[in-house]
Amino acid sequence: MRRIVVLMVFALVVAACSDDVPVSTSGAETTTTTAVADSTPPTSDEDRITVAALAVGALVRDFNTFGSGHRFTEVLIQSRIDPNAGGKGRFTADPGRLLTVTEKVAIEDALVDAGPYRWIDDPAEFRTEDLLPLIEGSAIIGVGEVVFDLDGALVPVSLWCGGVCGIWLDLRLVYDGGDWSVVGPEGPMMIS
Structure with missing residues (x-):
C-alpha cells in the first residue's frame, strides 16, 4: 500500500x-x-529613458508631499543621476553620472505641463544652511538609475521641497500593451 x-x-x-x-x-x-509566455518587459536604452522621464513626471504631479495636483513655483532638476534617490536610504556624497541630452529632453517633455523648471548642477546652491529653499515654493528633483526586473521597472526618485519637507521613493512602472505606465511607489520610502 x-x-x-x-x-x-x-x-x-x-x-x-x-x-x-x-x-x-x-x-x-x-x-x-x-505553454510559452514571454512576459519579460523591454529593457532598451529607449525604455530606460522613457521610464525615468515618466517617473519624474509622476513624482512632480502626483507623488509629491503635498498630494496630487500641487504646483511648485519652480522645479529644479538635478543634471546628474541622484545617488540618494529612492527609498533605500543610500546617502552618499558621490555625484552620479551626467544625464544625457536625450534623458533631459524626455524629462522636460514629461514636465511640460508641470510649471517652470530648470536644470541645476548642485542642489546645495539652492538651499540655505538651515535647508530652506532659496526659491520659495520650489522643489529639487532627483532621479536614480533605472532597475529593470520581471515586473517592469523601478525608478528611484527624490523630491526635496525645503527644510524637513521631502520624499525619497522608488516608483514601479509596468509595460502593458506596448506602453509603460506608472503604478505607484514600491518598497521603502522616506517622507518628511
Missing part, C-alpha cells in the same frame, strides 16, 4: 512540475501543447 501511495504522490509531483498544458480534443486522441 505504501508503494502505491508513493507512486501516486510521485506521479502528481511530476504532473504538477510539467510544462505541458493538456488541450481537450474530441475523440480518442489526446494532444499536449507547451
Whole structure:
C-alpha cells in the first residue's frame, strides 16, 4: 500500500512540475501543447529613458508631499543621476553620472505641463544652511538609475521641497500593451 501511495504522490509531483498544458480534443486522441509566455518587459536604452522621464513626471504631479495636483513655483532638476534617490536610504556624497541630452529632453517633455523648471548642477546652491529653499515654493528633483526586473521597472526618485519637507521613493512602472505606465511607489520610502 505504501508503494502505491508513493507512486501516486510521485506521479502528481511530476504532473504538477510539467510544462505541458493538456488541450481537450474530441475523440480518442489526446494532444499536449507547451505553454510559452514571454512576459519579460523591454529593457532598451529607449525604455530606460522613457521610464525615468515618466517617473519624474509622476513624482512632480502626483507623488509629491503635498498630494496630487500641487504646483511648485519652480522645479529644479538635478543634471546628474541622484545617488540618494529612492527609498533605500543610500546617502552618499558621490555625484552620479551626467544625464544625457536625450534623458533631459524626455524629462522636460514629461514636465511640460508641470510649471517652470530648470536644470541645476548642485542642489546645495539652492538651499540655505538651515535647508530652506532659496526659491520659495520650489522643489529639487532627483532621479536614480533605472532597475529593470520581471515586473517592469523601478525608478528611484527624490523630491526635496525645503527644510524637513521631502520624499525619497522608488516608483514601479509596468509595460502593458506596448506602453509603460506608472503604478505607484514600491518598497521603502522616506517622507518628511
